[in-house]
Amino acid sequence: MKYLLMIYQNPATWQAMPESDKKAFMDEAGAIVDELTASGEWVGGEGLADPSTAASVRVRDGVPAVTDGPFAEAKEQVVGYCIVDCESRDRAIEIAIRWPDARRWGMEVRPILSPDGVEM
Amino acid sequence: MRTDAGTERLLRELAPQVLGAVVRRYGHFDAAEDAVQEALLAAATQWPVQGVPERPRGWLVTVASRRLTDQLRSDEARRRREAAAAMAEPPGPPGPVAAAEDGERASGQDDTLTLLFLCCHPELTPASQLALTLRAVGGLTTAEIARAFLVPESTMAQRISRAKQRIAATGARFAAPPAGEWAGRLRVVLHVLYLMFNEGYAATSGGEASRPELTAEAIRLTRAVRRLLPGDGEVAGLLALMLLTEARRPARCGPGGALVPLAEQDRTRWDQELIHEGLALVTGALTTAPLGAYQIEAAIAAVHAEATTAAGTDWPQILALYNLLERISPGPVVTLNRAVAVAMVRGPRPALDLLAALETDERMAGHHRLAAVRAHCHELAGDHGAAAAEYRAAARTATSLPERRYLETRAAQLAAAAGRARAAGTVGGP
Numbered sequence: 001m002k003y004l005l006m007i008y009q010n011p012a013t014w015q016a017m018p019e020s021d022k023k024a025f026m027d028e029a030g031a032i033v034d035e036l037t038a039s040g041e042w043v044g045g046e047g048l049a050d051p052s053t054a055a056s057v058r059v060r061d062g063v064p065a066v067t068d069g070p071f072a073e074a075k076e077q078v079v080g081y082c083i084v085d086c087e088s089r090d091r092a093i094e095i096a097i098r099w100p101d102a103r104r105w106g107m108e109v110r111p112i113l114s115p116d117g118v119e120m
Numbered sequence: 121m122r123t124d125a126g127t128e129r130l131l132r133e134l135a136p137q138v139l140g141a142v143v144r145r146y147g148h149f150d151a152a153e154d155a156v157q158e159a160l161l162a163a164a165t166q167w168p169v170q171g172v173p174e175r176p177r178g179w180l181v182t183v184a185s186r187r188l189t190d191q192l193r194s195d196e197a198r199r200r201r202e203a204a205a206a207m208a209e210p211p212g213p214p215g216p217v218a219a220a221e222d223g224e225r226a227s228g229q230d231d232t233l234t235l236l237f238l239c240c241h242p243e244l245t246p247a248s249q250l251a252l253t254l255r256a257v258g259g260l261t262t263a264e265i266a267r268a269f270l271v272p273e274s275t276m277a278q279r280i281s282r283a284k285q286r287i288a289a290t291g292a293r294f295a296a297p298p299a300g301e302w303a304g305r306l307r308v309v310l311h312v313l314y315l316m317f318n319e320g321y322a323a324t325s326g327g328e329a330s331r332p333e334l335t336a337e338a339i340r341l342t343r344a345v346r347r348l349l350p351g352d353g354e355v356a357g358l359l360a361l362m363l364l365t366e367a368r369r370p371a372r373c374g375p376g377g378a379l380v381p382l383a384e385q386d387r388t389r390w391d392q393e394l395i396h397e398g399l400a401l402v403t404g405a406l407t408t409a410p411l412g413a414y415q416i417e418a419a420i421a422a423v424h425a426e427a428t429t430a431a432g433t434d435w436p437q438i439l440a441l442y443n444l445l446e447r448i449s450p451g452p453v454v455t456l457n458r459a460v461a462v463a464m465v466r467g468p469r470p471a472l473d474l475l476a477a478l479e480t481d482e483r484m485a486g487h488h489r490l491a492a493v494r495a496h497c498h499e500l501a502g503d504h505g506a507a508a509a510e511y512r513a514a515a516r517t518a519t520s521l522p523e524r525r526y527l528e529t530r531a532a533q534l535a536a537a538a539g540r541a542r543a544a545g546t547v548g549g550p
Contacts, residue, residue, distance in 0.1 A: 001519065002270075002271075037274075037278055038278060038282060039278070039279075039282060040247070040248070040251075040275055040276070040278040040279025040280075040282050040283075041275075042275060042278075043271055043272060043275055044272065085247075085269075085271050085275065087245060087246070087247065111519045112519075113519060113520065113521045113524065114322070114519060114520040114521065115270070115520075115521050115522070116322030116520060116522070117322055117379055117520035117521065117522030117523035117526070118318075118321065118322050118379075118520075118523070119368075119372045119379040119380060119381050119382060119385075119526075120379070120381050120382070120489070120492055120523075120526070
């Protein structure tokens with residue numbers, strides 16, 4: 001089963017962090033990626049550019065409205081994501097718990113809908 | 121790369137025999153498995169052009185052995201270079217490649233089972249067992265397996281390579297498990313084949329035509345196990361269960377990939393040939409072998425298969441079989457399925473009581489199938505409002521897109537029925 005792990009951060013606090021702390025964060029996350037790659041659970045993931053570079057798009061009555069900035073105004077924003085393919089929801093949560101951003105901000109674990117199903 | 125169907129079938133048939141022969145001779149399961157894959161690829165490109173060699177198995181064993189010994193020699197050479205040893209020792213003698221031609225012997229079949237035991241090693245996760253079995257025993261390429269599981273090829277390659285390392289680390293030898301562990305290990309093998317079948321049976325909503333037929337592969341491998349263990353009732357039961365389930369495939373998907381529930385399937389579209397074979401298998405097993413869970417599940421599938429209409433289903437018989445299954449192999453999923461049979465035989469109320477007990481089971485609480493069965497019971501009881509609410513709850517927790525769509529559709533239908541009933545009540549009321 002695949003899960004999307006959304007990484008949340010407060011971009012302002014991240015920017016204010018000392019370089020050495022940032023590096024420690026990224027090294028820690030990198031080590032988890034290496035481990036998940038080796039175990040065959042890593043499907044993919046990327047970091048995202050700052051939320052200020054986002055564009056939010058809505059179309060109403062055929063008229064597109066494009067605004068700068070993320071979809072939801074909040075202190076904490078999605079700054080990256082991972083997709084893992086693992087045995088259980090518990091295992092996906094266990095990975096999220098170890099992700100460094102979980103200690104400072106938060107992670108959201110969402111099952112990815114399978115395109116397959118069985119009749120009832 | 122695609123090759124013609126005949127060559128592909130032959131290669132897949134020979135894959136475990138060739139791997140068995142090579143591992144038996146040289147050991148190094150991990151490297152041998154890679155070498156056999158390379159030999160299979162070479163055959164897939166050469167045979168359609170140059171013709172199938174007279175002794176295809178011998179050809180593959182020779183080519184794989186050569187690749188393996190080359191690989192082992194170059195590993196050895198690299199180790200020597202890295203060690204920068206001053207001693208200039210000559211490299212080890214070349215492997216006895218010529219001896220590979222003795223390869224055509226009856227043990228090829230037994231090697232298939234030994235390989236299955238190795239690939240379904242209890243130290244591996246089910247996902248790894250599945251992947252390794254498909255590659256080493258099924259002869260599928262990593263790319264094909266990755267497509268079947270909808271993950272990138274690199275992810276699947278890692279999973280397979282990690283599985284092989286793990287097996288090496290356990291020190292497992294290429295031999296049948298000791299007598300005391302045999303039955304338990306066979307259970308793991310059958311479970312992996314069962315998972316492989318289920319993985320393939322799940323209907324896909326996307327039009328992925330390239331998705332290989334995992335059900336066909338599971339049936340093919342289970343047939344191979346059955347040929348080796350013709351007297352085992354559970355092997356027969358599992359094969360029967362697969363065939364009876366596979367028989368419904370033509371009827372289980374409606375337009376746009378929508379799932380058609382068992383009760384609404386056009387039974388004339390069920391594959392009668394598979395049904396006959398499955399029925400014969402399960403009947404034979406039930407009368408000659410000790411009873412087991414796969415045989416009972418197959419017997420339940422057989423009762424469904426024998427009913428020409430949904431209304432004609434022998435539910436008392438199905439309930440009796442679920443009672444038996446729950447005794448020998450209890451679990452929340454069995455209880456859930458038994459509740460469906462209880463609802464059909466004794467009515468929705470006793471079924472709902474049974475389901476209430478499952479709500480405290482953390483393996484089941486919040487599972488969409490529990491809410492879906494509850495919805496079904498309310499529907500049978502004529503409480504369309506409660507049924508709609510439960511179908512909506514089930515749709516919210518479903519993690520499969522076609523199942524969610526099915527549950528949402530049912531919720532909408534029942535909400536509409538409840539609305540009509542309310543309207544009729546108002547009109548007809550005082």
